[in-house]
Amino acid sequence: MLFVRMLRRVGQSPACGCWTPVLPVRFLGVSPRQIPADANFHSAFFSGTDHPRVLITGGLGQLGVGLANLLRKRFGKDNVVLSDIRKPPDHVFHSGPFIYSDILDYKNLREIVVNNRITWLFHYSALLSAIGEANVSLARAVNITGLHNILDVAAEHNLRLFVPSTIGAFGPTSPRNPTPDLCIQRPRTIYGVSKVHAELMGEYYHYRYGLDFRCLRYPGIISADSQPGGGTTDYAVQIFHDAAKHGKFECNLEARTRLPMMYIDDCLRATLEVMEAPAESLSMRTYNVSAMSFTPEELAQEVLKHVPEFQITYNVDAVRQAIADSWPMKFDDSNARKDWGWKHNFDLPELVTTMLNFHGSETRVAQAN
Ligand SMILES: NC(=O)C1=CN([C@@H]2O[C@H](COP(=O)(O)OP(=O)(O)OC[C@H]3O[C@@H](n4cnc5c(N)ncnc54)[C@H](O)[C@@H]3O)[C@@H](O)[C@H]2O)C=CC1
Ligand SMILES: CC(=O)[C@H](N)C(=O)O
Numbered sequence: 357m358l359f360v361r362m363l364r365r366v367g368q369s370p371a372c373g374c375w376t377p378v379l380p381v382r383f384l385g386v387s388p389r390q391i392p393a394d395a396n397f398h399s400a401f402f403s404g405t406d407h408p409r410v411l412i413t414g415g416l417g418q419l420g421v422g423l424a425n426l427l428r429k430r431f432g433k434d435n436v437v438l439s440d441i442r443k444p445p446d447h448v449f450h451s452g453p454f455i456y457s458d459i460l461d462y463k464n465l466r467e468i469v470v471n472n473r474i475t476w477l478f479h480y481s482a483l484l485s486a487i488g489e490a491n492v493s494l495a496r497a498v499n500i501t502g503l504h505n506i507l508d509v510a511a512e513h514n515l516r517l518f519v520p521s522t523i524g525a526f527g528p529t530s531p532r533n534p535t536p537d538l539c540i541q542r543p544r545t546i547y548g549v550s551k552v553h554a555e556l557m558g559e560y561y562h563y564r565y566g567l568d569f570r571c572l573r574y575p576g577i578i579s580a581d582s583q584p585g586g587g588t589t590d591y592a593v594q595i596f597h598d599a600a601k602h603g604k605f606e607c608n609l610e611a612r613t614r615l616p617m618m619y620i621d622d623c624l625r626a627t628l629e630v631m632e633a634p635a636e637s638l639s640m641r642t643y644n645v646s647a648m649s650f651t652p653e654e655l656a657q658e659v660l661k662h663v664p665e666f667q668i669t670y671n672v673d674a675v676r677q678a679i680a681d682s683w684p685m686k687f688d689d690s691n692a693r694k695d696w697g698w699k700h701n702f703d704l705p706e707l708v709t710t711m712l713n714f715h716g717s718e719t720r721v722a723q724a725n
Contacts, residue, residue: 368669407431407518411474413459413506414481416440417518418582418593419620421448422632423478426624428452440481459502464508474533476631478518479506485679486521487586488547499550507561515566518631519558521642523575523616524588525551528682533614535684537644537691544682555570555642562641571642575616575649575687577623578707580714588679592617592655596708599659599666600715608673611653614685618647619710626698633696640695645699646687648707658708662716 410427412420415438427436428451438448439457448454457468459481468474481502488495503519510517526535527543541552551573558569575590584590591607592615598605626645630638650658656668692698702710 371517396491407435408424408476409470410436410475410476410478411457411468412436412438412480413457413480414440414479415587416442416444417453417480418579419577419623420480421582422579422620423480423624423627424452426628427478430628437468437474438573439468446596458593459505460497462505462509465505466512469509469513469515474513474515476516476518477506477510478627478631480520482550484585484587485522485545485547486588486590486673486676487544488550489675489679492546493665495546495550499547500553501549503554503557507557507567510569511561511565511567516570516631517558518570518572518627519554520627521551521555521571521573522547523573523684523687524548524679525555525573526682526684526724530684530685533685534688535644535686536688537642545679559641568635569641570633570638572626572692573642573644573687574623575646577618577620578711579620580711582620588676588683589615589617591652593656595659595668596711596715599663600712603663603665604667604669605656606671607652607656608671608676609652609680610672610677611652611668611670613677613680614626614649614651615680616646616649616687617683617707618645618700619707622647622700622702625701626692629698630692630696637696640691643692643695643698644687645692645698645700646689647702648704650704651685654704655708657710660702662708662712675684 360483383687410431412424414420414425420438420440424436424438428568433452437453437455439455444454455468458464461673482499483491483495488499505519506519524545524547525543526541527548529540529542531539543549543552555571561567562569576592578592580596584593591609595605595607630643652668655698656666660666689698
């Protein structure tokens with residue numbers, strides 16, 4: 357009986373325009389994790405006053421609090437629920453709704469989505485590249501098993517789902533300068549493998565079940581008031597802190613390691629823009645987004661313009677260097693620019709000025725100006 361219901365023909369597949377039987381997402385479990393037969397899988401419509409109700413997972417990392425601030429400005433404070441498995445600092449706890457959510461606990465996820473009437477989900481929980489290599493089994497659980505839970509809850513409750521991917525979803529056999537959207541993806545980190553898996557699974561759910569899945573491949577993200585969580589591009593955040601405070605920085609990547617990077621404001625705006633883009637404008641569901649590309653040497657030269665005594669030294673971390681050497685040097689994001697009008701605001705000079713202004717008000721940057 358259950359099986360018969362699962363095979364009921366429910367609509368047209370967006371992929372081929374033909375009638376397809378819809379199987380439950382988790383057929384083998386007799387759990388209710390199945391796509392409801394009468395669901396409207398396409399983008400929910402929100403009028404000017406009818407805002408989405410947003411959940412952010414893994415929200416206490418480098419990017420989540422900034423995303424919550426941006427979305428709360430747009431959709432209202434109470435319409436954006438931040439979640440994580442860590443305890444929030446006071447200012448975060450008091451800035452809007454916060455809830456405990458472990459993405460490995462499906463029932464907990466479903467309860468949050470139902471009780472808060474969530475309609476959009478931004479899935480930020482992950483273990484990043486360097487920390488993932490140090491803890492492969494946890495990275496596999498969080499980045500892959502956790503993603504499966506997210507896809508299922510999103511499909512089951514007809515959510516619009518954003519999952520970030522990364523430059524780390526490419527590998528040494530990918531074209532590196534520039535790296536287009538569609539090319540060989542054979543990453544050599546568990547982080548990269550899990551992100552390719554996320555891209556493919558999200559697109560599969562989109563074409564198979566009509567899930568409104570949207571994904572951007574972020575470059576290394578640089579932020580002033582939040583710390584990176586254990587990635588290969590972390591040096592490009594730490595350098596500003598050390599330059600302003602100590603006038604020197606020890607870099608764990610080689611001087612000539614070129615990687616795509618982006619200031620956090622551009623990254624979060626891109627995320628909101630792709631989520632708000634009309635479905636018809638999206639010719640793909642996973643896009644590269646890019647802003648700038650630089651080496652530690654070039655970044656240090658730009659910092660020197662503000663901190664004249666600044667010195668950079670190199671103490672290369674073999675694991676991070678091997679990862680960086682397999683990643684894109686420059687990202688081709690022409691599809692994002694063409695399809696939904698992506699345009700970055702921050703290049704290297706603006707990035708460095710902004711970061712040092714933030715860190716430098718009472719330090720050697722201020723003294724130099
Ligand atoms: N920061 C960057 O440069 C880039 C980030 N991204 C992606 O953006 C997303 C957010 O990145 P960040 O904020 O930098 O990451 P982060 O490492 O700073 O934060 C990740 C958060 O996930 C949480 N988390 C871990 N296990 C969890 C679990 N079982 N349940 C719920 N939450 C859990 C952690 O507590 C942490 O707060 C990630 O998916 C990352 O892959 C992609 C490319 C670049
Ligand atoms: C580029 C990323 O995905 C992240 N910052 C990392 O270095 O792992």
